[in-house]
Amino acid sequence: MSIKFEKVSYTYFPGSPLEKKGLDNVSFKIKEGQFIAIIGHTGSGKSTLMQHFNALLKPSKGRIEIAGQTILPTTSNKNLKELRKHVSLVFQFPEAQLFENTVLDDIAFGPKNFGYSEQKAKEKAWTWLTRVGLPKSVANRSPFDLSGGQMRQVAIAGVMAYEPDILCLDEPAAGLDPRARKQMMGLFSKYQQEGHTVILVTHNMDDVANYANDVLVMESGKLIKHARPAEVFKDRSWLKEHYIEEPKASLFASKLTNFTFSNTPLTIKELVKGIENNLKE
């Protein structure tokens, strides 16, 4: 199955003086089961695009096919639960969505809503509590007593606990320390390898290089590039023109003027390999 956008446009406050185009004629097709990155600078429409994946926003024009369902401008707001069970969204700073008395109850909220029994929901909650890297001892504490980073983990566990086929994340690692970031990205990567689709909005090009196999580049509501990371980061002048950073490895490689690389290295691994090859010669 694949996710398909056909000429999707979205306008905020249509017909009012505050009218604003959020998406402008966006079309693409992505295969499920991949790790997809959405990049683009502030205000380019990434979050707007994200909210279309589970119909929190519906296109003003165009059509979307996702998880076997079709979303049209006329799609009714009722009966979207089935879609949302399969396609779930983690917003920026998701720690703001916690509300239950205990961490475990909060994680079990989603599964219960989507029809898991009390028992099964609790089970799932335990599983994901540990999978996101929280100690078992926090299970019965109030989520509001935790640190910011831990609250984030609880919130993410709360979405992953019902194991959506398509997991969309809006800058989930923003503001985390490098270790927590790496741990979290590892979690998403593993989730994808287990057969799910992960869609990640990010400003971190190293994450794109390390984990993504498909990249959507947004600019002022338009999709300006849809390609594999190697393709996206290949053209240095294009990147400059669109104010997109390079991954650290490729930046490093570009400073090594005496070395030649057959392919621009995107990850540290590739960089090391490239340097080794150069030294051998």
Place this chain on the structure above:
Amino acid sequence: MSKILIGRYVPGNSLVYKMDPRGKLLVTILFIFIIFLANNWVTYAIITIFSFLAVAATKLKAKVFWDGVKPLIWLILFTSVLQLFFTTGGQIYWNWIIFTISSYGITNAIYIFIRFTLIILISTVMTVTTMPLEIADAMEWILTPLKYVKVPIDKIALVMSIALRFVPTLFDETLKIMNAQRSRGADFNNGGLIKRAKAITPLLVPLFINSLETAVDLSTAMESRGYRDGANRTRYRILKWSKYDLYELAYFIILVLLLLVFRTK
């Protein structure tokens, strides 16, 4: 930065936007009184023309004003119909138990309809062309005399501006949390009363916590910048009278004079 409309402010830059909020607020309030000077067809025609010219001067789409009148249209019609059936006097056209349609009733109903509609239109002119914070400043200015009877106008004004400032923030926050919980399968639209009341907990708890955090942050920020209660303070938005306010005043005085001249004594 928030993009949500607070109040009903609509951005624009026509003549009316350049007027001082104090003047606009004062004239709007006075308008509600002077409309009672109209008591015959000529005066009603005059005040209607003046009001529509004010509406036109905003250079906004008619829809903006229709949106202002629409929510109250039933109330206006209801009041007019009451007038129509319960006023007696003049020529009687129709009578049934306690209901009468008379010539007085008909004119009264029409007068009431015009009066109501014009008051809404004029207040809409003010609210769509003046930012809520400016309206708050203008209210503070109008209430200033109450200082002398020991009403804490400064504090009231501060509370008012803070509240206004945080309405859009709260709105954004509500929307965000609602969307987040919807993604987790929460349903705010379906089910009976109890189910819906229950569904609102996941929305209210985070909202309260966020608001409290914002409030604490705000008070810390204010204190760390030396805010003290009761100190005389300068203003960031300084309101200044301009020639546009003179136009407004002249317009208003001409209206009052015309009404005084043409009304039935």
